[in-house]
Amino acid sequence: DIQMTQSPSSLSASVGDRVTITCRASQGISNFLAWYQQKPAKVPKLLIYAASTLQSGVPSRFSGSGSGTDFTLTISSLQPEDVATYYCQKYNSAPLTFGGGTKVEIK
Protein backbone atom coordinates (compact mmCIF):
# COMPACT_ATOMS: atom_id res chain seq x y z
CA ASP A 1 0.00 0.00 0.00
CA ILE A 2 1.06 3.59 -0.65
CA GLN A 3 2.09 5.43 2.50
CA MET A 4 1.51 9.15 3.03
CA THR A 5 4.00 11.07 5.14
CA GLN A 6 3.44 14.63 6.30
CA SER A 7 5.92 17.11 7.70
CA PRO A 8 6.21 18.77 10.03
CA SER A 9 3.97 16.99 12.53
CA SER A 10 3.33 20.32 14.21
CA LEU A 11 4.20 23.96 13.78
CA SER A 12 3.68 27.25 15.52
CA ALA A 13 3.51 30.48 13.52
CA SER A 14 2.38 34.06 13.97
CA VAL A 15 -0.77 35.58 12.55
CA GLY A 16 -0.01 36.74 9.02
CA ASP A 17 2.82 34.28 8.47
CA ARG A 18 3.08 32.10 5.39
CA VAL A 19 2.77 28.44 6.38
CA THR A 20 3.76 25.46 4.27
CA ILE A 21 2.94 21.81 4.96
CA THR A 22 4.45 18.96 2.98
CA CYS A 23 2.98 15.59 2.07
CA ARG A 24 4.96 12.83 0.40
CA ALA A 25 3.57 9.66 -1.17
CA SER A 26 5.68 6.49 -1.16
CA GLN A 27 4.74 5.97 -4.83
CA GLY A 28 3.50 8.31 -7.53
CA ILE A 29 -0.18 9.23 -7.31
CA SER A 30 -0.36 11.80 -10.12
CA ASN A 31 -2.54 14.60 -8.71
CA PHE A 32 -4.97 12.39 -6.79
CA LEU A 33 -4.33 14.25 -3.56
CA ALA A 34 -6.75 16.02 -1.23
CA TRP A 35 -6.23 18.19 1.86
CA TYR A 36 -8.56 18.34 4.87
CA GLN A 37 -8.73 20.68 7.84
CA GLN A 38 -9.89 19.34 11.19
CA LYS A 39 -10.45 21.92 13.88
CA PRO A 40 -10.39 20.77 17.52
CA ALA A 41 -13.36 18.53 18.32
CA LYS A 42 -14.80 19.05 14.84
CA VAL A 43 -15.22 16.86 11.77
CA PRO A 44 -12.76 17.09 8.88
CA LYS A 45 -13.46 19.59 6.14
CA LEU A 46 -12.37 19.20 2.52
CA LEU A 47 -10.12 22.09 1.49
CA ILE A 48 -8.43 21.04 -1.73
CA TYR A 49 -8.72 18.21 -4.23
CA ALA A 50 -6.80 17.26 -7.35
CA ALA A 51 -3.74 18.61 -5.52
CA SER A 52 -4.55 22.25 -6.28
CA THR A 53 -8.29 22.79 -6.78
CA LEU A 54 -9.93 24.75 -4.00
CA GLN A 55 -13.20 23.34 -2.70
CA SER A 56 -16.09 25.78 -2.98
CA GLY A 57 -16.21 28.23 -0.08
CA VAL A 58 -12.61 27.73 1.04
CA PRO A 59 -10.69 31.00 1.54
CA SER A 60 -8.21 31.87 -1.18
CA ARG A 61 -5.34 32.07 1.32
CA PHE A 62 -5.24 28.27 1.06
CA SER A 63 -3.48 26.78 -1.94
CA GLY A 64 -2.08 23.43 -2.95
CA SER A 65 0.55 22.27 -5.38
CA GLY A 66 2.46 19.21 -6.46
CA SER A 67 2.19 16.06 -8.50
CA GLY A 68 3.60 12.57 -8.42
CA THR A 69 5.00 12.06 -4.92
CA ASP A 70 5.50 15.52 -3.44
CA PHE A 71 2.76 17.93 -2.48
CA THR A 72 2.38 21.10 -0.45
CA LEU A 73 -0.42 22.96 1.28
CA THR A 74 0.23 26.66 1.77
CA ILE A 75 -1.60 29.15 3.92
CA SER A 76 -0.50 32.51 2.57
CA SER A 77 -1.41 34.53 5.65
CA LEU A 78 -2.19 32.52 8.78
CA GLN A 79 -5.37 33.52 10.60
CA PRO A 80 -6.49 32.59 14.13
CA GLU A 81 -9.34 30.52 12.70
CA ASP A 82 -6.81 28.34 10.84
CA VAL A 83 -5.75 26.62 14.06
CA ALA A 84 -6.38 22.99 13.19
CA THR A 85 -4.79 19.74 12.15
CA TYR A 86 -4.33 19.33 8.41
CA TYR A 87 -4.36 15.95 6.68
CA CYS A 88 -3.43 14.96 3.17
CA GLN A 89 -5.22 12.01 1.56
CA LYS A 90 -4.48 10.07 -1.57
CA TYR A 91 -7.38 8.77 -3.64
CA ASN A 92 -5.93 7.31 -6.82
CA SER A 93 -6.87 3.81 -5.69
CA ALA A 94 -7.95 1.88 -2.63
CA PRO A 95 -7.00 1.93 0.16
CA LEU A 96 -7.68 5.65 0.51
CA THR A 97 -4.96 6.61 2.96
CA PHE A 98 -4.32 9.73 4.97
CA GLY A 99 -1.14 11.36 6.16
CA GLY A 100 -0.32 11.57 9.82
CA GLY A 101 -1.48 15.15 10.15
CA THR A 102 0.13 18.52 10.82
CA LYS A 103 -1.06 20.46 13.84
CA VAL A 104 -0.97 24.22 13.24
CA GLU A 105 -0.95 26.57 16.21
CA ILE A 106 -0.62 30.31 16.69
CA LYS A 107 2.60 31.56 18.27
Added chain:
Amino acid sequence: QVQLVQSGAEVKKPGASVKISCKASGYTFTSYAMHWVRQAPGQRLEWMGWINPANGNTKYSQKFQDRVTITRDTSARTAYLQLSSLRFEDTAVYYCAREGIAVAGTFDFWGQGTLITVSS
Protein backbone atom coordinates in the same frame (compact mmCIF):
# COMPACT_ATOMS: atom_id res chain seq x y z
CA GLN B 1 -28.80 21.12 2.88
CA VAL B 2 -26.81 17.90 3.01
CA GLN B 3 -26.81 16.27 6.43
CA LEU B 4 -25.43 12.99 7.68
CA VAL B 5 -26.70 12.11 11.15
CA GLN B 6 -25.06 9.20 12.93
CA SER B 7 -26.30 7.01 15.74
CA GLY B 8 -25.13 7.47 19.30
CA ALA B 9 -22.08 6.31 21.21
CA GLU B 10 -21.59 2.62 21.95
CA VAL B 11 -19.67 0.73 24.62
CA LYS B 12 -18.81 -2.86 23.78
CA LYS B 13 -16.77 -5.69 25.26
CA PRO B 14 -13.87 -7.26 23.38
CA GLY B 15 -15.08 -9.90 20.95
CA ALA B 16 -18.50 -8.33 20.54
CA SER B 17 -19.96 -6.77 17.40
CA VAL B 18 -21.38 -3.32 16.84
CA LYS B 19 -23.59 -1.80 14.15
CA ILE B 20 -23.89 1.96 13.74
CA SER B 21 -25.94 4.00 11.33
CA CYS B 22 -25.71 7.12 9.18
CA LYS B 23 -28.94 8.74 7.99
CA ALA B 24 -28.62 11.00 4.96
CA SER B 25 -30.81 13.91 3.96
CA GLY B 26 -30.71 16.85 1.59
CA TYR B 27 -29.58 14.96 -1.51
CA THR B 28 -30.37 11.88 -3.59
CA PHE B 29 -29.06 9.08 -1.39
CA THR B 30 -28.44 6.65 -4.25
CA SER B 31 -26.37 9.10 -6.28
CA TYR B 32 -23.26 9.28 -4.07
CA ALA B 33 -21.04 6.62 -2.57
CA MET B 34 -20.84 6.55 1.21
CA HIS B 35 -17.58 5.88 2.99
CA TRP B 36 -16.67 5.02 6.56
CA VAL B 37 -13.56 6.53 8.15
CA ARG B 38 -12.37 6.11 11.72
CA GLN B 39 -10.07 8.06 14.01
CA ALA B 40 -8.56 6.50 17.10
CA PRO B 41 -7.53 8.89 19.90
CA GLY B 42 -4.61 11.03 18.72
CA GLN B 43 -4.28 9.02 15.52
CA ARG B 44 -4.64 9.71 11.83
CA LEU B 45 -7.84 9.24 9.89
CA GLU B 46 -8.25 5.67 8.61
CA TRP B 47 -10.45 4.66 5.69
CA MET B 48 -12.45 1.48 6.25
CA GLY B 49 -14.55 1.03 3.12
CA TRP B 50 -17.41 2.31 1.02
CA ILE B 51 -20.75 1.37 -0.44
CA ASN B 52 -22.55 2.32 -3.61
CA PRO B 53 -26.07 2.92 -2.29
CA ALA B 54 -27.57 2.45 -5.75
CA ASN B 55 -26.63 -1.22 -6.02
CA GLY B 56 -25.15 -2.17 -2.67
CA ASN B 57 -21.68 -2.86 -4.05
CA THR B 58 -18.96 -2.49 -1.44
CA LYS B 59 -15.20 -2.27 -1.19
CA TYR B 60 -13.29 -2.66 2.04
CA SER B 61 -9.81 -1.86 3.23
CA GLN B 62 -7.84 -5.10 3.45
CA LYS B 63 -7.10 -4.26 7.07
CA PHE B 64 -10.78 -4.68 7.97
CA GLN B 65 -11.86 -7.04 5.19
CA ASP B 66 -12.73 -9.97 7.47
CA ARG B 67 -14.44 -7.95 10.21
CA VAL B 68 -16.39 -5.16 8.55
CA THR B 69 -19.71 -5.10 6.73
CA ILE B 70 -21.21 -1.98 5.17
CA THR B 71 -24.85 -2.08 4.14
CA ARG B 72 -27.61 0.36 3.26
CA ASP B 73 -31.36 0.73 3.37
CA THR B 74 -32.38 2.93 0.48
CA SER B 75 -35.94 3.41 1.74
CA ALA B 76 -34.54 4.74 5.03
CA ARG B 77 -31.73 6.68 3.31
CA THR B 78 -29.37 5.11 5.80
CA ALA B 79 -25.97 3.46 5.60
CA TYR B 80 -24.67 1.06 8.25
CA LEU B 81 -21.28 -0.05 9.49
CA GLN B 82 -20.95 -3.34 11.32
CA LEU B 83 -17.65 -4.26 12.93
CA SER B 84 -17.19 -7.66 14.52
CA SER B 85 -14.64 -9.29 16.86
CA LEU B 86 -14.01 -5.94 18.51
CA ARG B 87 -10.61 -5.27 20.04
CA PHE B 88 -9.44 -2.59 22.48
CA GLU B 89 -7.68 -0.86 19.57
CA ASP B 90 -11.00 -0.43 17.76
CA THR B 91 -11.85 2.32 20.24
CA ALA B 92 -12.29 5.33 17.97
CA VAL B 93 -14.67 7.85 16.51
CA TYR B 94 -16.28 6.42 13.40
CA TYR B 95 -17.43 8.80 10.66
CA CYS B 96 -19.59 8.29 7.64
CA ALA B 97 -18.57 10.56 4.78
CA ARG B 98 -20.23 11.22 1.46
CA GLU B 99 -18.11 10.93 -1.63
CA GLY B 100 -17.28 14.26 -3.22
CA ILE B 101 -19.55 15.61 -5.92
CA ALA B 102 -16.56 16.65 -8.02
CA VAL B 103 -14.04 13.93 -7.35
CA ALA B 104 -14.53 10.28 -6.48
CA GLY B 105 -12.52 9.23 -3.46
CA THR B 106 -12.75 12.53 -1.64
CA PHE B 107 -15.24 13.31 1.10
CA ASP B 108 -17.27 16.51 0.96
CA PHE B 109 -19.77 15.94 3.79
CA TRP B 110 -19.18 14.12 7.06
CA GLY B 111 -21.39 12.80 9.80
CA GLN B 112 -20.85 14.08 13.33
CA GLY B 113 -19.07 10.89 14.33
CA THR B 114 -19.96 7.96 16.58
CA LEU B 115 -17.66 7.04 19.45
CA ILE B 116 -17.21 3.32 19.89
CA THR B 117 -15.46 2.35 23.10
CA VAL B 118 -14.21 -1.20 23.54
CA SER B 119 -13.74 -1.92 27.19
CA SER B 120 -13.89 -4.93 29.44
